[in-house]
Amino acid sequence: MSGSRKIDILTRVEGHGTVELLREGGKVTGARLNLFESPRFFEALLVGRRYDEVAEIACRICSICSTAHKVAALQAVEQALKLQVSRQTGLLRELAVQGGQIESHALQIFCLSLPDYLGTSGFSGLAAAFPKELNQGLRLKALGNMIQETVGGRAIHPFNLMLGGVGKVPQAERLRLIHGQLEALHDELAGVVGFVSGLPESLPPVSALPFLAASGGPPLFGDRLTASGGETVMATSAAAWLHERVEPGSNAKVSRFDGKKTFMVGPLARLKLSMPDQTSERATGALLSSSLLARAVELQQALDRAGILISCLLDEGVGQEPPVAATPASGVGTALMEAPRGTLLHSYVFDKGICTAADIITPTAINQAAMEISLQKLILLMNSAGYEEVRSSCERLIRCFDPCISCAVH
């Protein structure tokens, strides 16, 4: 008997996708990832819009990483229009992005992933069986949102982050409040990292793929791509190098670098590429399942970084300043940054202030090829396992990438 069967729909991930398991003689022999999410054609929607609308629209690609999308889009547009924002704006944007990182990682670890390790169905299961862990996660998540709200005006689709600056600069009082909370949660996080590293292994030892991340800027920002093989590609040529193309069976484009190589992006890649010595062996280890720990480590880093940014802002004195005015110019702008799930690229062309071309490459689209390959590896490793066991392992494996399918398809 041969055939295929879909995992009904991937759960505890953002967006719509399935994994199709191919079977032969009762055994699972292969797997296909299918991101069937409905496309919104953002790259086409943006064409024809005014420069001051592009980021507002583009951030709607995804809610969980809307802050990252917003900031990347703003930077790309500003680059195209040759707009220089103030240092304060830069710090605030960075802070918002770190807030997004905290929120997203806390959500992924405590609401979406942890249930796999603890044997429950989701956050509702956690609430019943592991209320302490859930509460801890929710507190971290709330803090991430508080940062995003303070800077962005709202946790999802942060309108206060505008072209050229911010609408209203947060009050020092409010920043101090956040700083206090960051400090209060800081010690707790060491516990979280310990807790996560003590969790039982949940997957067969599927090795990670070569890594890729943005670098050359403050944490999560950069102007170039760096790969674990040592390759470096500047932002302006990144899109060509990432080489997105359409493949059958997915509404998300797939990146085959140079037409062949496969990389993975995300927390594991970032840790491996940017701070190999500071973290535990296991977090940067070569196994895919270390992703969860990598996320926990990054959570800690994000808290630290947010604290530093706030101190900087307070030391330098936050104050209201009007956004830098833009003129409807012509030009090209490309911004790279690290969204919670990995490298994100926004690139726009403007003609007298009107967008004439848009290219957006998202982490989950980049990871797509890596997910496919990892699925194959997993199935080989699980050679003799039954369907149900393979199925649930496949879902766990996909969750290691914390895919954001709306982003991938956009």
Place this chain on the structure above:
Amino acid sequence: MKRLRVAITGLTSCSGCQLALLNCEAELPQLLELVDFRFFPMACSPATLESDYDAALVEGCLSMPHEQELLLSLRKRSRYLVAVGTCAAWGGVAALKNDQDREQLRQQVYGTDSTAALETFSPLPLNAVVQVDATVTGCPPEKEELIGLLTGLLKGSLPTLISYPVCTECRMKETLCLLTERSALCLGPLTLGGCGALCPALGVPCEGCRGPVPEANLAEAMEIYLQKGYAQEAACERLRRFCPGWRA
């Protein structure tokens, strides 16, 4: 008390409305005692449609046949179907170019020789296909609205859509009017309130994310925008960002 059995899902969307619910960190533990999230693929496993639901909360607009299938199935299984968010209520950003040929848009993104997303159609709000019992608008909706929706449903009542504009809430907050005092293209007068005038309160003009107010006086608003230096077409384009139905 009997827990409320709900199904929550997203169609063509960014998952922001669902995330807005998951962002109710302070309330989630208590909410879990009142609400049984039966079908909520974004946050709970497994995602199998089974039995009936007291209410289905649906985010996003419709743009592919598989979504229509899911929506019809949820409609059949649920006592109440609630459109959550601007996309579900009005079409949202995804419907930005509904006046253009869908196939052309598809080719613009995927190229002429691909078969990806062949079945896509111009995004529709939910009420174009099913009966919608209540609407919570917003991109995304406010937390309080979602909590209110759930506590109301628990008692068998549906929320009523706020019908006054953002300006009213903006004025209640005593913030500076960006339209009259700063000549900004603020869509507050034409946009449904309920957000507490979040944007204008921070000095950012309302971008119209909650959809049109009933009885909008578009002609007069256009007149005012024109006085402030905005061409009708520019103002209309801005209006259509979240609701393709706007026509001047």
Place this chain on the structure above:
Amino acid sequence: MKAGLPTSATITSVRKLTSDTTLFALRCDDPAAAGAPLPAVASFLPGQFLELSLPGIGEVPISYCGIPSSDGTIELCIRHVGHVTIPLQNAKPGDAVGLRGPFGLGFPLKSYENQDLLLIAGGLGMAPLRSLLLALLVERGQWGELTLLYGAREPGALLFLDELLYMSQSSDIRIYLAVDRRGSCLEGIPHCRAALLPALLDQVMLQPERTHAALCGPPIVYTPLVERLNQLGLADERIHLSLERRMKCGQGRCGHCAVGTYLCCTDGPVFNYAMLKGIEGALV
């Protein structure tokens, strides 16, 4: 303070009248000591209304449908149409609600003494008129001829039909019924025609100088009814209408129920037509 604060009450019985209308009996939770006066909300006049609260959902104005009873029981007839009234569909005996009232002025019973009375109800308008009818029958000797005209969408929607049929046999009152659509069971109901409510007026002989008309029904029927009554010689002062408006406080503050410079909640809801005549928006 009293009028602004709901007192808690308990539903004591529930009777489905039609598919979308239910008759509730309620009792205030503060037990009235023997011989003590009725709680304020349980002591009222026909045509007055109360505000009924469903905790966590909201409050709606509802007319008293019965007459004050010695044990403080209050009867309310409620159509399930929206936000508050639909959840009431699931209410059971024992459920807690809040009550405020009585509000409004009700029907001017004093001026009805020794007069002929013509009651005209459309649809749910039967609820407050039932209260009036019951009050009139208690002291049947006080009034002249009693006539009730009552119309509904279809036979199944005629409220209190059994009660009305019993009254028409046992008391000195004439009852004429009308339904908009001819239905199968129409034949079984005496004095019932397939007609619009105003047409029933063709059946009655009235002495305009000694008759008062009391009307309650959907807004659209008022204008034709008043016109017809005027034609029959009834003066505007003798035509009393109960108006429905949105009301949020019952105390003349929320500003929703104004009719001209009157307020429905404190100056009404029962008005004589002379007061309303010429006011824009009074009768649709």
Place this chain on the structure above:
Amino acid sequence: MRYMEISKLQRLLDLLRQQGELHSPVLGDDGVTRFELLPPGKLPDLAAIRTQLPPKKYLLHPQETILTYQADAGYRVPLATVPAMILFGLHPCDLAGISYLDRIFLGDEPDQLYLSRRAALTLIGVSCTPDEFCSCRLYPSPLEAWYDLFFQQSVDGIAVSIGSPRGAELMKILDDVMEERELLLPEDTRCFFGRKIPLPPESELDQGLPEWQVLAGHCIGCGACSVCCPTCSCFDVLEFGGLDGSSAERLRRWDNCLFRSHAEVAGGMSFQKDRAQRFRYRYRHKYRGFGQVKGVPGCTGCGRCRAFCPAGLDLRALAGKLEGDAS
């Protein structure tokens, strides 16, 4: 007459601060003048003609909980102790606005929340110079500009009148900064309130007047006019269940008769269908009153509705036509 040199203002404010929370018009960084807490060292914006929101916001919050519900205790009014508060810098129109609200929310059965806040308020009026939006001199109103103290501004100082026993008490405390002076003051602006006007019959709101359609055509329904009016006090009531599944809260929120929903009843039917009709409703309410304020013109002439209307609507000409010019 008691008189204070303007140089002593700061000292006066410090004395007032000892008597309660001191609120007055303050010009914000964003260019909006609001009534708000006056921090020590800061001077009130006494030159401002009008704050964006009138002082009604202190008595009737834009949105507030009016009842709480607990399954075992039923509904309760959430009465909290209100700290003593001094509103300094109220113009006569705003004082008149408060006395109008008093008629609605006090009386035989006072609104408990309103009463508790009103009782905690000390009202200190200040004279002003009307601008082109003001109409206080145009349409006399029987409303009294009721105050505890009234400060009449002159070139280099302020002359004080006492309007209540509370004002007299307060004056004793302020006596430090006062002196006695013989003054000839210009005509008191307050006297423009206090005249009764006859109510024209209903038909005079001539539905056929083209002005109604013009107003309706220009109004974008933003609600600013009602929100900012010192006497508009319509409210909507909402109730929400608590997260424990049994408690509840009832709120009231400012409403506006220019919105269609204001007059809607079951079935979506509305008694004020079109905007022109709703304008007449608003006019009738504002200039003729109903309920506790029947026959009391509710326009105090503060000019806010004109100053803040994005469409620049102005009812003065129409009012002149309907009521007859009173000047």
